[in-house]
Amino acid sequence: MTSPFYTAEHGAFRDVMRRFVEKEIAPFANAWDEAGEFPRSLYARASEIGLLGLGFPEEFGGVVADQFMKIVASQELARAGSGGISASLMSHTIGAPPIARAARPDIKARVLPEILSGRKISALAITEPSGGSDVANLRTKARREGDCYVVNGEKTFITSGIRADYLTVAVRTGDPGAAGVSLLLIEGDTPGLTRTKLNKMGWWASDTATLHFDDCRVPAENLIGDEGQGFKLIMQNFNSERMGMAASCTAFARVCLDEAIAYAKQRQTFGKPLTQHQVVRHKLVDMAQRVAASQAMLEMLAWRLEQGDNPVAEICMMKNQATQTMAYCASEAVQIFGGAGYMRGVKVERIYREVKVNAIGGGTEEIMKDLASRQMGL
Template identity: 35%
Template sequence: MSNRYFTEEHELFRKSFQDFLQKEVVPHVEKWEETGTIEPFIWKKFGEMGYFGLNQPEKFGGMDLDLFYTVIFLEELQKINSGGFAAAMWAHAYLAMTHLNKEASEELKEKYLTAAIKGEMIGCLCISEPFGGSDVAGMKTTAIKKGDKYIVNGSKTFITNGVYADFYVVAAKTDPEQGNKGMSIFLLDKKFKGISTSKLNKLGWRASDTAEIAFDNVEVPVENLMGEEGKGFSYIMQHFALERLIMGVNAHARSEYALDYAMGYMKEREAFGKTLDKFQALRHSVAEMTSEIAMVKEFNYSVTEKLDKGEYVVKEASMSKLLATKIADEVIYKCLQMLGGYGYMEDYPMARLFRDSRLGPIGGGTSEILKEIIAKMIIDNKEYKPAAK
């Protein structure tokens, strides 16, 4: 599939990663989906193979590769039919570790980023709160400085890897009177006293651990402040572009997987003396879905190219997530319908795909929030800018 975005080296990586997933992950997926727990050994295997360090600095054990290796990582994870397992892997590598790489001190990177790349420590990003999911600026968690420590109080929810995590990248208000200008980012170790977690029961993403986390007078050394005090909101907004693009890529990949499966089924399933792929209504539906997937996929690749060159792509990434997740839900709904009663059976992949896909328009900023962000940029000429260095 070599084209302007993927080289021969990219495709060799894709094949090796596919082989790794089939050998090391697929045999365990059903158990992890059923138990809701991903066993620790797989994190270390991902680390040993370098999969957590694709875009990380070589200095800390990463490979410093372009973002199209990340695209391949995301696409292939969607094709093993466990949105929860995929989420656990990319939330560690591209949510928690992105902040750690970009904002943490050299000392924190030496201790946590190196271990995270090796798969020896698991990280999570803690932003959403029980009463303010998409309203980042309205968060209530505080980090008040007292001497050589910050005292953190509050709670976070919908945190992927929240129970598994060895460290937490936490957004909190250091100056509650300043609104989003009074927000900062901290690294908390699970060994710090006053942290408690509880696992949430979800509709989909069953294999992943999604948690509510409470912070009760947690003492955090001042050295664990990441970046500058008061710039947390800018850091979050800056990295949201990558998170939203990731969810857009995930969406086009699972759409493709669902449609490929449905077409395979249509070629074998007979009704009224002919296979389903000979019925015009179904053929035209496939034509529409294939066109939609191809359009959004090409857009996602172009946004990846811009982001890889260092361009600020908040608008484009928001568009990617908005449309790709909408299309994914619609495609998987239609593909489930094409399987008829079998689409509703857990022995077939569509039921799980249908549940897992539904989180797309919710996580990482709801579709409603994204529409308003895009509208502000287009109608009000609002400019979102990277955090000043």
């Protein structure tokens, strides 16, 4: 059945993405996960097919893309079954939008082409050891001294934090609260910046770091937007980030479903395939039902965004819907695989380990519910 949301252009890009993932990522996903990183050259290859530029201004190497093109990109990447690769390869989708939206023209012209070409890596640094979702109370300080800001503080759980060349960093330039938050572009070779690698439950192929800023002197022209505008710019990022996470999580759930169906058809117990056991068939139907519901909700919200709507409450609920669907499908897939699902190197095992980071990153499930309830006037 033809979808009302996807055009021939979307289909052509899906084909390009599928070939890219099958050739450049899927054969190496296990090895990269075990190694804890993937080659920097993958960024340039992703740029060649237009992946890195989706939604960014064409003048800097971007590609015109609607919400559905972004869904295609996220969901095709997920077919490799490695959230760590997706997270780091696409970390610029949260690090670079504030630059494109509010940085000085000369900064945009210098920085964005390098990021979108894959020559340089972009990351967003908001979360601190003292808290993540409570952005308005962040503690990292930037003190103006002449033509520089002097930055002191720490950021943690930063995706691409070890390798990033450009860090979009939330800092406090003013009084307590949201009005005192600003964004600075801090380059990776800035004196006083040190990084500590973090080891994680999942997303092994994605480098994650704690960043330490010790009297880092940052040129004043690296301020993104005006002083005090940082909180607003961060909030503008959230719809896109949460929609991207929802698309990925729904796709990872579908990977678990597909893998479980394939395994259940060939795995024999008591003289017959698992699919001939009613309890297993029902598990697969329950998984398929949740995936279909999540995909339908995702696409309707994408359509609403394309119409100019701003359904914040529903996007928060969508993120939770998708992460819960992923959690359910990953758990059931491992159960269907049995002992084989507990072995490293199997997609469902890796996805199972990656469930929780999605339920935490981009706003925890609890924060999503609270924000949705406020939007609903409760």
